[in-house]
Amino acid sequence: MKWFITGGCGFIGTNLIRRLVDEGGHAIRVYDNLSVGGRSDLEHITSFTEPDPDSLEGGPENEVELIVGDIRNEGLVQRAVEGADVIVHLAAQSGVPSSVEDPRHDFQMNALGTFNLLEAARHNKVGRFVFASSAAPIGECEPPIHEEMACKPKAPYGASKLAGEGYCSAYHGTFGLDTVSLRFGNVYGPLSGHKSSVVAKFIRRAMQGKVLEVYGDGQQTRDFIHTHDLTRAIMLAATQPDIGGELFQIATNSETTVNDLAAMLVEILKEETSLDQIDIVHTEPRAGDVRRNYSDTSKAEEVLGWTPEMTLTEGLRRTVRSFQSGQK
Template identity: 65%
Template sequence: MKWLITGGCGFIGTGLIRFLLAEGGHGIRVFDNLSTGTRDDLGQVAPFTEGSGAEAPFPEAGEVELIVGDILDEAALSQAADKADVVVHLAANTGVGPSVEDPRHDCLTNVLGTFNALEAARHNGVGRFVFASSGAPAGEVEPPIHEELPPHPVAPYGASKLAGEGYCSAYFRSFGVETVALRFGNVYGPGSIHKGSVVAKFIKEALSGERLEIYGDGSQTRDFIFIDDLVRAIRLAAAQPHVGGETFQIATSQETTVGEIAALLVSLLAAHGVRDVEVFNGEKRVGDVMRNYSDTRKAREWLGWQPEYGLEQGLDRTVHYFLS
């Protein structure tokens, strides 16, 4: 297939590109403003050419092209989607903290940017649109989170992702764009050097000789999913028939506290020679949900997907990546 991946220079994007190139038969166009991922990050996955997207032929199988552009540029994004079979929309303002600090920027990027990506898919006759959502739209609810729970976002980030899900539903039902929204758990793994999420944050703090700061008492829970498991879900969502307009929880159905993650990482780091790592509890962060893990039965039944990596196995591979 011909893939347009917005935010393709980032952690998940490069993981997906690596997977698609190994599978073979895919032409890949990346649309990225380089605000997080870089040319070097993309170059570590594959050689690529740099294009403008204006009336250019779509990359052939095995080729990767980078178009530097912003998802708020409607015309440039529409040009980039020309001749694509599938759009994977990963570009976003990510995280609770940044959305609380600047909710307007979060809204513009995640709501208007997603709208622009959907319009690009609609006007170019793109067959499938995969949207990177999150557990954040569900908000403070009794877990496990499933697709039918009424949403109650806590932070602006959750609200903006919920709006994206709503537009995906509307574009399927109004215009026939086969949208699939994937609610990612807390993704970690090799390639996450630029991530500010908890696993990457803890490892970077430890390797810099800093103490690991847990926001609050560490009892808040998350559902941690390894990058290789996540990109398999994206690949399935891009091709599985009869899933247009649907939303899926993509996680592991395992509830792990942030305190448990910190303790496990301290142990793994010590095994790799990084010893005497200290942990401390800081202030609770505004907008943080206390409990969050997913019921993934729908993804298993509709997409034929389930996670394969255990937490300790995935964390060990992540520590090794950061050390090397």
């Protein structure tokens, strides 16, 4: 298959590309503005070529190509998508705090950027469009979160992701584009050294000899999913027949408090590293955060044939080891 992956130099993108390269037989075009991940992150995974963005023709011919560009650039997106069999749209403004600080930028990246990709997919007759969403569109609710719940976003980030889901549904219903939206849980794993998500942040701060900062009382809950399971779900979403227009929760169907996560990580860090003193402090709650969050993944199991395999303990241990080995 010919894959077009936006945000491919980022955390999830590099994990997905590594999986595709290991499997072999794929041509991959990465589209990234290098605002988070960079060329060095992609180089860590695979060799690649970098064709001239002004003279693109057809899909990727080499195993991996990198196009440096912004998803808000409609013309470049249209040219870059040509020849792709599947689009995996990972590029996004991905933080709740950032969306609160600059909601206009959040809208432009997540809503307008997704619209540009869908238009490119439609005009280039791409076979499948996989959209990376999250649980944020749901907002505050009584979990577990499932696909039939009404959405009431609490932060601009959730609203912009909901807009993306809505446009995916509309482009399937109106234009027949095979779109699949995946609501990721809290993703962690290797290659997350530059991530601000809680697992990566805790590991990085501990290894720097800094205290672990927990927002509020730490009793807020999340559903943590390892990249081993997540990338498998993305590949199924890209290839499984007869799932156009569908939405899936991709998480682990388990609820973990941030306090419990911190305690688990402290124990694992002490076992796996030379650290013997790791302190935890509580700070002010963060604006826009929901209190409880975990997902019912039964639809993904029934329709995609996907279930998570990695336990949180094993996943955290592997992630700590990846930071130790320099594969951050």
